Each structure stands twice: as structure tokens, then as C-alpha cells.
Amino acid sequence: MPSARKPDPNSVLRSLPSVDELLRSTTGKDILASGGHRHAGDLARHVIRELRRIVVSGGNSFSSKSELLREAEAVLLDTWKQQQLMPLRRVINATGVIIHTNLGRAPLSDIARRSIADEASGYCTLEYDLITGTRGKRGRLAEDLVTELTGAEAVLIVNNCAAAAFFVLSVFAAGGEVIVSRGELVEIGGDFRIPDVLAESFAVLKEVGTTNRTKLSDYENALGENTRMIMRVHPSNYRILGFTETPALSDLAALASRKGLVFYEDLGSGALTDLTAFGLADEPVVGSSLAAGAHIVTFSADKLLGGPQAGIIAGKATYVDQLRKHPLYRALRVDKFTLAGLEATLAAYRRDAALDEIPVLRMLSQDARKIGERVAPFVAALEAKREGREGLSLEVIDGRSAIGGGAAPDVELKTKLIALDHNGMSSSQTEQMLRQADPPVITRITEDRVVLDLRTVAETEEHLLLEILSAL
Numbered sequence: 001m002p003s004a005r006k007p008d009p010n011s012v013l014r015s016l017p018s019v020d021e022l023l024r025s026t027t028g029k030d031i032l033a034s035g036g037h038r039h040a041g042d043l044a045r046h047v048i049r050e051l052r053r054i055v056v057s058g059g060n061s062f063s064s065k066s067e068l069l070r071e072a073e074a075v076l077l078d079t080w081k082q083q084q085l086m087p088l089r090r091v092i093n094a095t096g097v098i099i100h101t102n103l104g105r106a107p108l109s110d111i112a113r114r115s116i117a118d119e120a121s122g123y124c125t126l127e128y129d130l131i132t133g134t135r136g137k138r139g140r141l142a143e144d145l146v147t148e149l150t151g152a153e154a155v156l157i158v159n160n161c162a163a164a165a166f167f168v169l170s171v172f173a174a175g176g177e178v179i180v181s182r183g184e185l186v187e188i189g190g191d192f193r194i195p196d197v198l199a200e201s202f203a204v205l206k207e208v209g210t211t212n213r214t215k216l217s218d219y220e221n222a223l224g225e226n227t228r229m230i231m232r233v234h235p236s237n238y239r240i241l242g243f244t245e246t247p248a249l250s251d252l253a254a255l256a257s258r259k260g261l262v263f264y265e266d267l268g269s270g271a272l273t274d275l276t277a278f279g280l281a282d283e284p285v286v287g288s289s290l291a292a293g294a295h296i297v298t299f300s301a302d303k304l305l306g307g308p309q310a311g312i313i314a315g316k317a318t319y320v321d322q323l324r325k326h327p328l329y330r331a332l333r334v335d336k337f338t339l340a341g342l343e344a345t346l347a348a349y350r351r352d353a354a355l356d357e358i359p360v361l362r363m364l365s366q367d368a369r370k371i372g373e374r375v376a377p378f379v380a381a382l383e384a385k386r387e388g389r390e391g392l393s394l395e396v397i398d399g400r401s402a403i404g405g406g407a408a409p410d411v412e413l414k415t416k417l418i419a420l421d422h423n424g425m426s427s428s429q430t431e432q433m434l435r436q437a438d439p440p441v442i443t444r445i446t447e448d449r450v451v452l453d454l455r456t457v458a459e460t461e462e463h464l465l466l467e468i469l470s471a472l
């Protein structure tokens with residue numbers, strides 16, 4: 001409350017509550033109980049320091065001791081509440097971006113989740129062979145499954161595709177030259193840039209061709225004494241359209257083999273099956289790249305494959321075995337949670353159940369009509385639940401979902417969006433309210449309206465979303 005005359009800062013400072021006084025207040029006691037002594041003490045000290053700073057700078061309007069204590073309690077509670085939003089938490093992704101990197105990329109299948117929680121969380125057979133009762137090989141089943149699903153001779157699993165690329169380049173190209181087309185010197189989100197990864201692996205980049213056209217002869221002309229590798233990169237998150245040319249994979253493979261070089265393809269997304277039916281005609285299928293002659297391929301497990309974060313290296317046994325024995329593997333290998341999730345995900349492909357069980361593929365395969373069939377009863381249920389309450393108006397509109405995750409930037413999946421208008425709140429206030437719900441609901445704002453896309457909301461989450469929206 002502003003007062004006519006500013007109180008004397010020195011007398012106000014004397015009235016500031018002590019840390020103990022603040023912790024004995026109602027708010028202080030609550031936070032002590034749930035946050036623990038040390039943490040509550042740190043927070044209280046921080047709040048009082050802040051108040052002191054405000055008072056000294058003359059920016060306060062408090063005078064009485066009780067007013068100061070109340071203010072301190074309010075700031076303490078606010079700080080505490082904000083901290084409660086910090087931990088890693090589940091969210092409902094209503095953005096319609098299927099592989100949302102900020103939201104943890106691929107949501108796992110039910111079986112993968114159970115396997116992580118029930119099989120991997122305690123003692124498990126991570127490196128133990130139940131048949132012989134002796135030490136077993138980490139990741140064996142996951143590797144076997146990838147081998148079976150892609151036709152690779154051998155497979156190795158590391159932390160992510162960036163680690164896989166770095167590993168392959170460091171081991172097979174350090175000190176030598178790697179030939180890459182100028183059309184493939186891409187950046188995949190923030191800090192993964194092909195020229196930088198090459199430099200970090202102590203390989204020398206030899207760029208050939210032009211941004212839009214690179215011919216087999218460009219590669220041939222660039223070969224030299226120091227050439228170790230021909231590298232091909234799937235441009236993932238961008239496309240060059242129009243007057244373009246790039247040699248066939250099989251021609252590059254033949255050239256590399258003839259010259260005794262490694263032919264490596266960084267696939268990025270790692271589709272295990274052909275996704276052309278869902279509009280993803282440009283996404284290379286891992287098995288096809290290997291069949292066309294790539295010696296080594298790398299891809300992510302948490303993009304189109306739909307599993308946990310991991311990087312998969314697949315290819316010729318002579319190369320993969322060298323990587324397995326390399327000391328760097330120890331620093332890049334994955335843990336038991338990843339392997340449990342990955343095994344379960346890959347097993348769904350083997351059972352031919354991937355489209356039903358793996359959320360990324362299930363979301364991808366729903367067309368606008370199917371989404372519409374979910375949206376209509378959802379909106380009806382929401383309207384029924386809000387019966388008689390003012391404020392929220394709903395409209396179903398046509399829109400687009402996105403693949404995300406640096407895959408298929410030109411593919412837009414038609415969808416049905418639920419647009420929300422709240423007559424007491426701006427769209428950004430509504431968006432924030434939903435973001436701070438429990439569980440948080442992440443939405444987007446289009447043309448000043450909050451829109452929700454049920455494509456990325458699991459059917460099992462709909463009831464939760466309904467509760468949250470009906471309370472708006």
C-alpha cells in the first residue's frame with residue numbers, strides 16, 4: 001500500500017523479520033514441513049536479503065513489522081511455488097508436434113514404460129546371462145532386434161545419434177579427410193553442425209559439389225591420399241527443392257568400396273519401416289540404406305523409431321566390432337533404462353505391432369477424419385461438463401500437426417484443432433493457466449487463440465485434459 005510519506009529506511013530495516021521469525025510464520029512452517037530445514041532456511045534468507053535490498057534502495061512502502069512479515073511470507077510462498085514447477089514432470093502435449101524435442105521427443109509405448117519401471121529399475125540382467133549364469137553382453141537383445149529389423153551385420157547402441165556420429169568419425173576418419181556434399185553440411189538444431197562434429201573428431205572436411213547439385217564425379221575428383229571416408233547426411237530438418245541432384249547411394253557405396261574407404265550415412269531419424277503412406281516419402285529407411293551398400297549408418301532411437309533417447313550404429317561387422325572394442329565406447333554406452341525401453345520398442349516392430357503400440361507411429365497414422373472422430377465427443381463432453389458456466393467458447397477448426405524432431409519439415413499432417421476463447425482471459429493468460437495446471441497442458445497460440453491438437457494427446461489422457469479444461 002503506498003503511503004503519503006516514505007518511511008525512514010533505517011527504522012524499516014530494524015523491523016525486518018529475522019530468518020527464524022519468517023520460518024515460524026504460517027507460510028514458513030508449511031515450507032519447513034515440505035521443503036526440509038536447510039532448504040527452507042536458504043529460501044527464507046534469500047527472501048529477507050531481497051526485502052532488505054528493496055528497503056535500502058527506497059523502493060518500499062512498508063512500515064510496520066507485521067506488514068513486512070506478511071510481505072516476506074508472500075514472497076517466500078511465491079518463490080516456493082515457482083520451485084515446485086521446476087522438477088522433471090509429465091506434461092500433456094496438446095501442441096500437435098509429435099516428436100517435440102523440448103517435451104522429451106518420443107513418448108514410450110505402454111510396454112516400454114512397464115519394462116523400464118518393473119524390469120530395469122532394480123537389479124536386472126543388464127550384463128548377466130541367465131542361461132550360463134555368467135557375465136552377459138550389455139544390450140544384446142536390442143542389438144539383435146536391430147540386426148533382424150534392418151539386415152545389418154552388426155549393431156552397437158550409444159547415447160544418441162550425435163554421439164554415434166562423433167564416435168564413427170573419430171574412430172574411422174581422425175587425421176584424414178571426409179568427403180561431404182555441400183548440400184548436406186547441415187545443422188540439426190542448435191549445437192549439432194556437421195562441419196563442427198567433423199572438426200571435433202579431428203577429421204578434415206572436404207566439401208564437394210554445390211548446395212543443390214552434387215555429382216558422382218565431384219566425389220571422384222575429390223579423392224586423395226588422405227581420404228578416409230565418404231559421408232552422406234540426411235538433411236533431416238530442411239529440404240532443397242527444384243533443380244537438384246545427388247548420386248545414388250549404391251554408386252557412392254561402389255566408389256567407396258573400390259577405393260577402400262568407409263562409406264558412412266548419418267540418417268538421423270531412423271525410420272525402420274517405409275512411412276510413405278503417411279506422407280513421409282523422403283525419410284530413408286534404415287534397411288534400404290544398408291541394402292544399397294552403406295557400410296555404417298547411424299540414427300536416433302527417439303525420433304521416428306519411437307523409443308527412448310539412444311543412437312544406433314548399424315552396418316558391417318568389421319567396423320561395428322572395432323567400435324565395440326574401442327575405449328570410447330565405455331564413455332558412450334547406454335544404461336539399463338534405455339535398453340529396457342529400446343528392447344520393448346523394437347520388439348513391437350518384430351511382432352508387427354508397431355503401428356498400434358508405438359505412440360509416434362500411432363499419432364502419425366491418424367488422419368484428420370480420425371482425429372475429428374475423437375474431437376467431436378471430447379468437445380461435447382467438455383460442453384456438458386461446463387453446462388451453465390460462462391467464459392469458455394470452443395470451436396473445432398481445420399489445422400496442421402507437425403512431425404517435429406528435425407524430420408520431414410515439409411510434411412504437414414491435416415488435423416482438427418480445438419480453438420479456445422475465454423472471455424475473461426487473453427490467449428496468453430489461458431495458455432499460461434493450462435501450462436501451470438496439474439499435469440501441465442502445453443498448447444500453442446494461433447491467430448490469438450489457444451488451440452489444442454488431440455493428435456499428440458493419448459486417448460488415456462483425454463479424461464485428465466477434460467477435467468483441466470472444465471475447470472478453466
Ligand SMILES: *Cc1c(COP(=O)(O)O)cnc(C)c1O
Pocket residue numbers: 160161162163165188192233234235236237266267268269299300301310311405406
Ligand atoms: C537428429 C539428428 C542427429 C542428432 O541426433 P540426436 O539423437 O539428437 O543426438 C544427427 N544427425 C542427423 C542427420 C539428425 O537428424
